[in-house]
Every structure is written in C-alpha cells, then in structure tokens.
Amino acid sequence: MTTHLSRRSFLTVMGVGGASFALGYYPTLGDEKGASLEPNAFVRVDPDGTVTIWASKSEMGQGIKTGLAMIVAEQMDCDWSKVRALQADGDGAKYGRQGTGGSGSTRGMMQQLSQMGASARAMLVEAAATEWGVDKSTCRTENGKVIHDASGKSKSYGDLASAAAKLTVPAGQVPLKERKDFSIVGKPTLRVDNHDVVTGTAVYAQDVQVSGAAYGVISRRPAFGATLKSFDDAEARKVPGVIDVFRVTSGVCVIGENTWAAMKGREALKCDWDMGPNAALNTAELSKRLRESVGEHPAMPEGAKVVDATYDFPFLAHYTMEPMNCVADVRADSCTVWAPSQSPDGVQSQVSRMLSLPIGSVTVKVPLLGGGFGRRGAGDFVSDAVEASKQAKRPVKLLWTRDDDMRNDGYRPMSHHAMRGAVIDGKPVAFNHQFIKAQGGSTRTAGTPGNAGLTYRIPSATQMNGNAASPIPTGAWRSVDHSQVSVAVECFIDEMAQAAGKDPLQFRRENTSDPRLLKVLEVVEEKSGWSKPLATGLSRGVACFNGYGGRTAHVVELSIADGEVKLHRVVCVVDCGYAINPKSVEAQMQGACVDGLSTALFAEITIENGGVVQSNPLDYKWTRMNHMPKVEVYVLENDPNPAGMGETGYPGVPAAVANAVTAATGKRVRKFPNRLDELV
Amino acid sequence: MPEYTINVNGQQKKVEAVPDMPLLWVLRDLLGLTGSKYGCGIGACGACSVLIDGEEMRSCRFPISDVGAAKVTTIEGLSKDGSHPLQEAWIEHDVPQCGYCQTGNIMAAAGMLRSKPNPTDADIDEALGSHVCRCGTYTRMREAIKAAARGVK
Numbered sequence A: 001m002t003t004h005l006s007r008r009s010f011l012t013v014m015g016v017g018g019a020s021f022a023l024g025y026y027p028t029l030g031d032e033k034g035a036s037l038e039p040n041a042f043v044r045v046d047p048d049g050t051v052t053i054w055a056s057k058s059e060m061g062q063g064i065k066t067g068l069a070m071i072v073a074e075q076m077d078c079d080w081s082k083v084r085a086l087q088a089d090g091d092g093a094k095y096g097r098q099g100t101g102g103s104g105s106t107r108g109m110m111q112q113l114s115q116m117g118a119s120a121r122a123m124l125v126e127a128a129a130t131e132w133g134v135d136k137s138t139c140r141t142e143n144g145k146v147i148h149d150a151s152g153k154s155k156s157y158g159d160l161a162s163a164a165a166k167l168t169v170p171a172g173q174v175p176l177k178e179r180k181d182f183s184i185v186g187k188p189t190l191r192v193d194n195h196d197v198v199t200g201t202a203v204y205a206q207d208v209q210v211s212g213a214a215y216g217v218i219s220r221r222p223a224f225g226a227t228l229k230s231f232d233d234a235e236a237r238k239v240p241g242v243i244d245v246f247r248v249t250s251g252v253c254v255i256g257e258n259t260w261a262a263m264k265g266r267e268a269l270k271c272d273w274d275m276g277p278n279a280a281l282n283t284a285e286l287s288k289r290l291r292e293s294v295g296e297h298p299a300m301p302e303g304a305k306v307v308d309a310t311y312d313f314p315f316l317a318h319y320t321m322e323p324m325n326c327v328a329d330v331r332a333d334s335c336t337v338w339a340p341s342q343s344p345d346g347v348q349s350q351v352s353r354m355l356s357l358p359i360g361s362v363t364v365k366v367p368l369l370g371g372g373f374g375r376r377g378a379g380d381f382v383s384d385a386v387e388a389s390k391q392a393k394r395p396v397k398l399l400w401t402r403d404d405d406m407r408n409d410g411y412r413p414m415s416h417h418a419m420r421g422a423v424i425d426g427k428p429v430a431f432n433h434q435f436i437k438a439q440g441g442s443t444r445t446a447g448t449p450g451n452a453g454l455t456y457r458i459p460s461a462t463q464m465n466g467n468a469a470s471p472i473p474t475g476a477w478r479s480v481d482h483s484q485v486s487v488a489v490e491c492f493i494d495e496m497a498q499a500a501g502k503d504p505l506q507f508r509r510e511n512t513s514d515p516r517l518l519k520v521l522e523v524v525e526e527k528s529g530w531s532k533p534l535a536t537g538l539s540r541g542v543a544c545f546n547g548y549g550g551r552t553a554h555v556v557e558l559s560i561a562d563g564e565v566k567l568h569r570v571v572c573v574v575d576c577g578y579a580i581n582p583k584s585v586e587a588q589m590q591g592a593c594v595d596g597l598s599t600a601l602f603a604e605i606t607i608e609n610g611g612v613v614q615s616n617p618l619d620y621k622w623t624r625m626n627h628m629p630k631v632e633v634y635v636l637e638n639d640p641n642p643a644g645m646g647e648t649g650y651p652g653v654p655a656a657v658a659n660a661v662t663a664a665t666g667k668r669v670r671k672f673p674n675r676l677d678e679l680v
Numbered sequence B: 001m002p003e004y005t006i007n008v009n010g011q012q013k014k015v016e017a018v019p020d021m022p023l024l025w026v027l028r029d030l031l032g033l034t035g036s037k038y039g040c041g042i043g044a045c046g047a048c049s050v051l052i053d054g055e056e057m058r059s060c061r062f063p064i065s066d067v068g069a070a071k072v073t074t075i076e077g078l079s080k081d082g083s084h085p086l087q088e089a090w091i092e093h094d095v096p097q098c099g100y101c102q103t104g105n106i107m108a109a110a111g112m113l114r115s116k117p118n119p120t121d122a123d124i125d126e127a128l129g130s131h132v133c134r135c136g137t138y139t140r141m142r143e144a145i146k147a148a149a150r151g152v153k
C-alpha cells in the first residue's frame, strides 16, 4: 500500500507554517499541488486544471447551466473540456437573486458573469507574469493556458491556480474580451448534463439517496377553498409499509417505507371535506363572469370598416414532466432540503421562516428540475416536505402524484378577449383589445384604455384590462400574459388583414416599422415559400412576436381530414439578438413549438364542483411524437444583446395554427384549444 | 411480506415487497435504480419504461408478482458506460432538455430497434407515440434514433 501524503498532513508532519516553504515541495506531493483559486462564488480553478463554474439559476431544461458556464469560460479563456458546470445551492447571501424565469437569466447575468470570468483570468495572468518576471500585458491566454510569446513560455491554469489564489481579486471592472474574439460563446455546444441524463445517473430530487428517508404523499382538497373536517386513518395504517399518518397544511400526509406504501395508504384513507364556497363553481360560470366584464370599446373612426372578434383561452396547467416534489430533512437546529425550485434563495428564506431557523442553518440543494415553465417558482411543494419531515421526525421524500400536480397548480388564467379594429383603404387605423382574466377576488369591468404595446403602427391602438372573480390559483406560464394577449392579437391581425383585403404576411410587413420584426417576417416568407402555392389540401397561417428582447415569425402548414387537424410543417424564424449557445436557442424554439401546437389543439383545464377535472396525460392531452410536424428553426442574430429565449418562441405558434385553421376552413377560431366544431 | 428474486440488468436481485407493488417502485425505492422515472403512474406517459425480455413495458403498471423469470433491463443496464448507440446519438444530437422523460424514451427506442433496426418515421411514431416529452424534444429524438440506426453518431 502506498501512502499518499496530502499537503495538509505534510505541513502538519513537518511542523512548518510557511506556505511558501511548502510550495517548493509541490512536486514531491503527487497530485496535490496546492490551493485552488476561488476568486468569487461562481468560479473555482483546481490545481488539476478543472474549472468549476456554479450556475445560480436553476437548470430546468432550458440549458442555463451550460449557457452560464459558457459565458464565464469565454472570458476566462478556458479549455471547455476541463470545465465542470454545477448547480449552486440556494443561498441568496452568496449568489444574489436566484429566481429563474421571465427569460431573464442570461440577460440578467451576462455582465456579472463576464466580470467573474475576466477577473479570474486576470489573476491567472498576473500569477504567470510574476513568476516569469515579465509584464502582464505581454501575456495572452488561450484554451486554459497563459502564454508569453516572446519567451515561448506557457503554463496551464491548473499549474497557476495556487499562485493566483494568493493574489488580490481585481477591484472594479476588468476589461472584457470582445465578441469578435469569442471562441466558446456563440458556438453550438452540447448540454453538460447529457451524459448523466442518458445513462439515468442524473439526479432529480426524488433520486437523492438520504439515509433513513421515508416516503410521503398527501391527500389534498377536492376543491379550491375546501377544508378538512376530519379524517379516519384506521384502514390506512393497516396498509403494509405505512409508517404514519398526520395532518399537514395542505391535507393529510401518509408516510410509508416506500412510495407505493404511501400511495396505497392514501387510497385507504378516509377524509371528510367541507367543500367550501366554490363547491358549485364550474367553467361555464367563469366564462359568464369573463364576458360580463367586457366594457365599451372606444369609438372607431368614421367611415372605417369595423372588425369585431372575441377569443377565449382556457386555464392551462404547467404539467412539468416531473411532478412537484421535494425532499426535506428537518433536524432540531438545521434543515436540508433538496428542492427542484425556480427560486432557490426564496426556498432558503421560506424554510428559515417556517422553522424559525437562522438562514445559515438551512441548506438548499438544487437537483435537476424535470421541467419548470414557471411552476416551480412557488414554494408549496417545499412546505409540504418540510412539514412532513418535521412531523415524521426523519427525512421525507415528499411526492405529488400526477393528479395532485395537475389539480393543484397555479394555472395560466382563463381569459376572454374582445377585440375591435378599424381599417380604411387597406390600412389599420384603430384597434382596441379588452383583456379579461379570471383572477383574483373581485370582478372588474375593463375600463380606461391604455397603450396596447403593439408591434404594429396603428394610430389608435389601445388595450383595456378587466378581470372576473375567480378562486382558481394562477401563476406564470410560458410567455406569461403574452400566451393570451399576443396570441389573440396575432389572430385578430389576420382578421384585420382580411378586412383590408391584404395577404396576412404582407399586412404584417406593411404595418410594422421594427426592422428586426421585418427581417424575421421576410425570412419566414422566404423559407416557408409563402409566395408559392401549397400542395393540394394544405393550408397555412403566419404569426409573429416581439418580446423578451427577441423576435419570432412562424408559418404553420396543416390539413384537415376526417374532422381532425393534421400538422405538416412549422417554419420558425427567430432573431435571438445573439446566441450564447445556438443549440439551446434551437431547442427552446422546438420546445415552445410543441407547447404552441399542444395548446392550440388539445390542452385545457376545466373546472367542475370547484376543482380541476383533468388529472393525467390522457385527459390533459399534449402533443406526442406521432402528432409532430416537421419543424424547421432558423436563427438570426441581429442585436448585440442576447434575447430571452424561454418565453419568446411560444406566442407565434398557437396563433399561426389558428390562422391556418381559418385558412383551411374559411371559418374563424374563437376558442383555444381550436376545435373544428366550434369555429364560426 | 413475500420475497421475490428478479433478474435486473443481468443480476439476480432479492426484494421483499407486496405483490401489487409496481416494478417502478421496486426499482427506485428498493433497489436504488432511479433512472426510471415516475410521470403518471397509469401507463400514459412512458417516463417509467423499461425492457422486459426486450420489450418495452411501463414499469409503473407492472406488478412485481408478474416479473417472474423475465429479464428486466433498465436504463442503468442498457450499457455499462453510456455507449449504447442510442445513448451516444442522444448526446451528440443534444436531445435532452429537462431530461426527465429521456430514459423512458431511450428504452422505448431500444425496444423498437431490436425488431426494427431500420425504423421508418411511422415506426418511430408508433414506438414513441405513447410517450410524452413535455419539453418537446421530439424532433431531435427522431433524428437521434435515425442516426443510431444508421450506426452514425
């Protein structure tokens, strides 16, 4: 057996305190070459050359762990093959705001992370220059090395790490590498987690191995506003493997030796619920309330051709592939949670408040998130696990079953849209959009017209917002309000184009002055072959979007046979500003396209007896492989700043589908999802 | 509680479980093989797919008492080191987004390739048409399957 002497034990054995002395002995110490360089919370360079970069924003499929690491690595001039990207713990004091959403991660962190990378690089350069006795301005960096051309000397970052670690972190701004010199950012780059995912070794929250952990599921309210009167756990406790049954805020929790025991225990549990104030509520009632909130449209110019339309959108569930869940280990004076959260720092404060623990005693591990789409910004699944672990007095892997997940979401709100527009001589002259959402405690009629925020030049374009009282919890869903507002606008623009006697794509081009939008429209026209006739039986629709710093244009081709819509082709053109990782931009567009097709044709959440009807992948239907059309994505880069990509790809798709359905049938879509027997 | 000996990834594994415990929970909670995922528990999403004697099976609906002498292959047993052509193609085509559905889809594709080494689009639709990928990676999955079938990465 060979004894490997670590640097620490070497120092102890030798009884020397001087690091400089020890430094001289590196070569005799095998792999142990000294300290790592850790200039900030996001970067560490180890003596073996590994550069670890922590992503403070949560990876939920958008590729952020890869993208953020690329930004740091670029400014550092890393050898990408030596970069290890890790998910940071939830720790607001260390990482700042960690909320992940609104397509804001890359845009919000670009500058900060570039600085982090650049200052690490500056320290490595300084370490090399000092060692070589040369001016640091005569050194350059490339692929994980500092190079001094004049002397032909070069040294790897790993070899420089411990010397650099003794230097002071540069104060103030470090000059950044320019985009023209980039070799990592902008290059199509594979996701860092791919290998773990395809081998099944990627760790999601329920996959963490925590010794002594039990498994928990919760029996939840059948209606929003229902309260638990009592429960009888006699049968549940007889189920083999059931350990405990107790009340928690969100219902009654069954703890089992394994997930199945907990599930079976829940089945055997008898809960008596007071159905509460919403027991009679259903979708039709909410729809009625929405319509009653429509106000007066402003007067349209005289002599204009007036166009009227309404559109209805349903509630949508987030339906992340991995249902909500969390693992918690509550101890007397500390707590660790494994939380698939879009707000890791928020989870830390939440748990600290819940348990009255100092924030530093709460450790928040962030495993991979099996999808987010806005759902995991909430902390409900964390509370469940923390309460369960506290009462069970052991670590608990708390799982929401699929029906729990689908019936206890914060939904994209149901909405009603009343639109009126006016056209004179083929030009749009006025536009009014009343956007009524089912949200909040009181009903409010759409009142004062505000700016409609359109990307089109229409002299009088206004939007009025109202709402219908609804107890159904709501939340941010991909593209947030744009998932309704911009979809309705893009359907209505087609109706205005028709009134103007114009081709819908030309009408859009004629009425926007945004050069980037014009460009995506022009490219989608060319790539889709818009001006050429389609094969018999095919119809197409177009839509575009300007938001989150990006622009998109979509053309959808479909046919209708046997009373069903068959999708043939989607052409997506996106101007992403500039692409950090072109592969991720394309993936986001492909993903948003599937969301767009699913919600245009299939998915809706309906309410009956105050609760959600749908509970599984069969009744909340999503696009599957066999529904998929050919999807082509063309990426343009027409801005110095990267645009948000998570949300941007969505709104154009359902609108383009609806417009294509109209082109195919000659009838207008008034409702989402589009059903052929509901066209007018 | 009954005891079962099942063949998982070429190894004999002894477990104690109630007869109706779905294989998914046996794999995940009793054997620590967490590559197979829970997505719906009713056979409707494919996140839990494994191979039983080479055929795709939804492990969330397959009771332990039915396993018998069948050979169970999970994602952990598809290859030792991620070198199955599908896994390599998946990486190379950058298929995963959140990744949660991917192991189930890979297992379904692996089952298909055994009987259809050169799958058509229709074959792929059929083999994967009952899976959900909520992130919408279908386009890349299709490309990866075709590349794996061609033996090209």
Ligand code: FES
Pocket: B037, B038, B039, B040, B041, B042, B043, B044, B045, B046, B047, B048, B049, B058, B059, B060, B061
């Ligand atoms: S978890 Fe088995 S099919 Fe969904």
Ligand code: FES
Pocket: A061, A321, A370, A371, B096, B097, B098, B099, B100, B101, B102, B132, B133, B134, B135, B136, B137
């Ligand atoms: S990659 Fe997220 S569900 Fe398929």
